[in-house]
Amino acid sequence: MRRAAVSILALPLLASAAPTQKRWQGAEACSYIATQTLSDPRDVVACLKSFPFREDLRQNVLAVAESVASFYTYETSAVNSPSPYQESTVNLESEFNRIRYQHYDTDYDFNVDLYFTVNRLNDGHTLWLPYCYVDAFQNLLPIPIVSLAKKADSKKESIYVIPDADQFFSQYLKGEFNQYYQDKGINISRLAGAEVTSIEGQDPYAYVSQIATNYTGNYLDHGIRENSVYASYRYTGGKWGQRLGDFAGPIVPSYPKYEITVTLIPTDTKKAETVTIPYVSTFLGKNFTDQASYWENNCAALNTTNGVDYKLQIVAANSTNSTNTSSETTEFATLHRGRQAVAALPDLNARREAINLPQPYVPTAYNASGSDDITYYTMLPDTTVGVMMLGSFSPADYYQWQTNLLDGINGLKAQGADHLIIDVTNNGGGYVCEGYLLHRLLAGPSVDPNPSFESVVRANELAKQMMASNIELAKTYDYYQILPNYFPPAWNHIAPNGSAYGPTEDFMDPSSSFSINGIQDSFSQRTADSCTPWNVDVPAEQPFPLSNVIILGNANCASTCSAFTTLMQELHGVKIVNFGAAKGAYSGMAGAEVLEWDALDSEFKTANLKDSPLAGPDLLVNANFRNNWRASYSYRRPDTFNPYNDDVADYSFSYTAETWNNPQALWTFAATEVLGVNIHSNNGNGKGKGQQHKT
Numbered sequence: 001m002r003r004a005a006v007s008i009l010a011l012p013l014l015a016s017a018a019p020t021q022k023r024w025q026g027a028e029a030c031s032y033i034a035t036q037t038l039s040d041p042r043d044v045v046a047c048l049k050s051f052p053f054r055e056d057l058r059q060n061v062l063a064v065a066e067s068v069a070s071f072y073t074y075e076t077s078a079v080n081s082p083s084p085y086q087e088s089t090v091n092l093e094s095e096f097n098r099i100r101y102q103h104y105d106t107d108y109d110f111n112v113d114l115y116f117t118v119n120r121l122n123d124g125h126t127l128w129l130p131y132c133y134v135d136a137f138q139n140l141l142p143i144p145i146v147s148l149a150k151k152a153d154s155k156k157e158s159i160y161v162i163p164d165a166d167q168f169f170s171q172y173l174k175g176e177f178n179q180y181y182q183d184k185g186i187n188i189s190r191l192a193g194a195e196v197t198s199i200e201g202q203d204p205y206a207y208v209s210q211i212a213t214n215y216t217g218n219y220l221d222h223g224i225r226e227n228s229v230y231a232s233y234r235y236t237g238g239k240w241g242q243r244l245g246d247f248a249g250p251i252v253p254s255y256p257k258y259e260i261t262v263t264l265i266p267t268d269t270k271k272a273e274t275v276t277i278p279y280v281s282t283f284l285g286k287n288f289t290d291q292a293s294y295w296e297n298n299c300a301a302l303n304t305t306n307g308v309d310y311k312l313q314i315v316a317a318n319s320t321n322s323t324n325t326s327s328e329t330t331e332f333a334t335l336h337r338g339r340q341a342v343a344a345l346p347d348l349n350a351r352r353e354a355i356n357l358p359q360p361y362v363p364t365a366y367n368a369s370g371s372d373d374i375t376y377y378t379m380l381p382d383t384t385v386g387v388m389m390l391g392s393f394s395p396a397d398y399y400q401w402q403t404n405l406l407d408g409i410n411g412l413k414a415q416g417a418d419h420l421i422i423d424v425t426n427n428g429g430g431y432v433c434e435g436y437l438l439h440r441l442l443a444g445p446s447v448d449p450n451p452s453f454e455s456v457v458r459a460n461e462l463a464k465q466m467m468a469s470n471i472e473l474a475k476t477y478d479y480y481q482i483l484p485n486y487f488p489p490a491w492n493h494i495a496p497n498g499s500a501y502g503p504t505e506d507f508m509d510p511s512s513s514f515s516i517n518g519i520q521d522s523f524s525q526r527t528a529d530s531c532t533p534w535n536v537d538v539p540a541e542q543p544f545p546l547s548n549v550i551i552l553g554n555a556n557c558a559s560t561c562s563a564f565t566t567l568m569q570e571l572h573g574v575k576i577v578n579f580g581a582a583k584g585a586y587s588g589m590a591g592a593e594v595l596e597w598d599a600l601d602s603e604f605k606t607a608n609l610k611d612s613p614l615a616g617p618d619l620l621v622n623a624n625f626r627n628n629w630r631a632s633y634s635y636r637r638p639d640t641f642n643p644y645n646d647d648v649a650d651y652s653f654s655y656t657a658e659t660w661n662n663p664q665a666l667w668t669f670a671a672t673e674v675l676g677v678n679i680h681s682n683n684g685n686g687k688g689k690g691q692q693h694k695t
């Protein structure tokens with residue numbers, strides 16, 4: 001049934017003024033939403049809250065949480081986060097104790113509390129992700145926002161509903177999304193480009209700042225989190241896409257935020273009006289028909305939720321060819337194909353927000369050779385500027401990407417490129433060694449043997465026992481085939497030595513103890529990543545003089561992206577160019593590394609220590625407690641953990657109506673303003689030289 005469209009002007013508080021509408025309760029709500037493509041988040045939350053609180057699940061989850069926290073490298077740092085990151089202060093131990101005794105009505109309430117407690121660390125590597133509640137539904141608003149200035153060098157910005165809101169959503173769910181709002185009397189086309197003058201009765205920037213503080217998570221730096229509130233472009237899955245941003249998109253998809261009241265000035269009337277716009281929920285989980293099947297398909301533990309004993313792989317391989325002894329080739333193959341360390345934000349957003357960039361913004365420049373699912377190479381038309389759009393460091397094909405990288409760079413050079421722009425907008429990171437390969441390729445062989453940071457892991461009691469146990473077990477099993485993280489040869493000595501640790505070189509013995517925030521903490525000796533040999537022959541020469549290379553983005557550059565950009569700036573003076581709200585920091589979580597719960601649990605099981613009281617039990621629910629288990633040290637301040645260093649961009653610019661969602665116009669702007677390249681053709685908004693301001 002379609003309700004008659006009513007004008008927003010006529011009924012400003014439309015969404016909240018619906019007291020007579022039937023609301024489903026409990027299990028009924030689950031059966032009801034199972035039939036809907038787009039649901040009212042009230043119904044979704046009613047379903048999610050229909051699962052009663054269970055003490056056994058709380059005990060199970062908290063036992064896992066405590067075990068994971070003992071591996072979290074910043075647990076003691078976070079107890080009193082250093083300035084300017086005090087907002088990220090969380091004492092996990094006392095919070096877990098609070099949660100252990102708090103009264104909850106529902107399983108949802110318990111999980112959402114734990115989710116927000118961990119999220120407040122603002123460390124996207126460390127998150128409690130109960131997929132029953134955080135990955136099944138997303139709440140959307142049709143008014144993503146962006147902060148724009150009239151000129152890139154202006155300090156004065158205003159917030160707008162994204163100018164492409166109408167084109168953006170018209171494709172979503174084959175138009176059903178727009179129709180949903182039209183049925184509620186909200187014409188998205190009309191709101192596109194409207195200036196937003198207040199949100200929930202507050203200054204819109206103050207509201208954005210609160211979202212960055214309360215919900216966004218992921219980055220220590222507040223400005224980076226603000227950038228994450230706004231919509232922006234991205235390159236993922238070989239396509240140009242657009243993020244909704246945290247204002248309009250999911251932070252915690254099932255978090256009960258039902259509507260929002262904004263005052264805005266639409267482009268047609270140019271008169272301020274106040275509208276209340278409801279959120280809508282879309283479903284991304286596994287199909288269900290009722291409450292029981294919702295739990296079964298989305299909430300119960302999967303056979304991949306917990307870890308496995310990696311030794312079983314050796315035993316299986318051994319039994320199929322018992323005469324085959326470990327050889328040099330085996331060792332090479334496993335070292336080479338072995339550990340693929342990951343430093344990345346959780347990949348939830350890619351799936352949620354896979355909405356194509358509307359046509360007028362898609363680059364028209366030729367998509368050059370070497371391009372793939374995460375990388376897009378192009379020449380800026382009629383210039384000597386090559387561009388590499390790098391959407392992440394998580395290619396679908398780990399080894400092929402290394403070949404593509406050489407092809408891409410060589411292809412640009414063959415087309416006459418003598419400058420390079422690397423665009424890392426919304427690059428959430430990925431494989432650590434892919435980042436180091438790019439660094440090695442651009443910087444040349446002087447960075448060998450370890451093109452990476454010095455790093456440590458926590459030397460807690462269980463970690464030390466795992467290392468010792470693996471060293472012992474390696475006498476029986478060919479551990480080079482599995483290379484668990486707590487086996488020394490998975491790591492290199494730090495430079496200048498750079499060779500892999502031997503199988504008995506326990507780098508936690510001795511460990512190094514020091515006091516952080518008055519708490520005694522213990523870490524391993526410093527190690528480096530083992531990335532070589534690469535899958536490609538890396539040239540001896542730098543492809544471009546590094547003074548002709550810039551890295552630009554919106555500061556939403558996490559983990560491996562952060563490690564890469566930080567290394568390029570700290571070691572080689574490559575200029576970093578920021579766009580958007582984050583006027584200082586340009587990246588977050590440099591040189592850190594994530595271990596998903598199943599991987600940590602596999603380490604327990606492989607080392608025969610799953611029965612230790614320090615090792616968490618198998619999770620009983622479909623969830624993940626990911627954790628930053630490794631910390632690196634900055635080159636600039638070799639005694640400070642990397643994320644607590646302020647990495648400041650060399651240039652900061654506002655987005656303008658021309659550049660905010662238009663990669664080609666943005667590159668052209670940067671080529672002119674930062675690289676000083678003269679551009680004659682119409683390449684976007686490459687006209688006019690503004691003031692450069694350095695930060």
Ligand SMILES: *[C@@H]1O[C@H](CO)[C@@H](O)[C@H](O)[C@H]1NC(C)=O
Pocket residue numbers: 187188189190268
């Ligand atoms: C929605 O707004 C657009 C732009 O103002 C207008 O062209 C269109 O007619 C409106 N649609 C409806 C159904 O009112």
Ligand SMILES: *[C@@H]1O[C@H](CO)[C@@H](O)[C@H](O)[C@H]1NC(C)=O
Pocket residue numbers: 207210211214
């Ligand atoms: C953020 O949290 C503060 C403190 O709890 C609260 O006062 C404020 O309303 C929250 N803001 C939003 C947008 O939820």
Ligand SMILES: *[C@@H]1O[C@H](CO)[C@@H](O)[C@H](O)[C@H]1NC(C)=O
Pocket residue numbers: 237238239240367370371372373376
């Ligand atoms: C660019 O080219 C690569 C390789 O052919 C392809 O995978 C990718 O989808 C292309 N991207 C765009 C936006 O055309």
Ligand SMILES: *[C@@H]1O[C@H](CO)[C@@H](O)[C@H](O)[C@H]1NC(C)=O
Pocket residue numbers: 287
């Ligand atoms: C889930 O349901 C949708 C809509 O009914 C259907 O298109 C899709 O194929 C189903 N997926 C699975 C895995 O059953």
Ligand SMILES: *[C@@H]1O[C@H](CO)[C@@H](O)[C@H](O)[C@H]1NC(C)=O
Pocket residue numbers: 303304
């Ligand atoms: C997990 O279960 C799926 C089917 O439910 C099965 O295909 C897969 O082999 C199982 N994996 C493991 C590791 O047991």
Ligand SMILES: *[C@@H]1O[C@H](CO)[C@@H](O)[C@H](O)[C@H]1NC(C)=O
Pocket residue numbers: 317318320321324325326330478
């Ligand atoms: C047995 O052979 C397989 C492939 O033929 C190889 O991957 C594996 O490493 C071999 N096992 C041992 C113990 O050498």
Ligand SMILES: *[C@@H]1O[C@H](CO)[C@@H](O)[C@H](O)[C@H]1NC(C)=O
Pocket residue numbers: 321324325327329330333
């Ligand atoms: C023995 O192991 C090597 C190295 O993994 C492998 O290449 C070879 O195929 C194996 N031989 C047999 C007979 O399986």
Ligand SMILES: *[C@@H]1O[C@H](CO)[C@@H](O)[C@H](O)[C@H]1NC(C)=O
Pocket residue numbers: 314315318319322476477478
């Ligand atoms: C591998 O196979 C050999 C020969 O069958 C056996 O002696 C040895 O114990 C096996 N090793 C492991 C780790 O399974």
Ligand SMILES: *[C@@H]1O[C@H](CO)[C@@H](O)[C@H](O)[C@H]1NC(C)=O
Pocket residue numbers: 493497498499
């Ligand atoms: C690196 O250091 C270790 C331990 O001191 C030593 O055994 C190894 O030979 C060194 N390697 C090189 C290449 O110097």
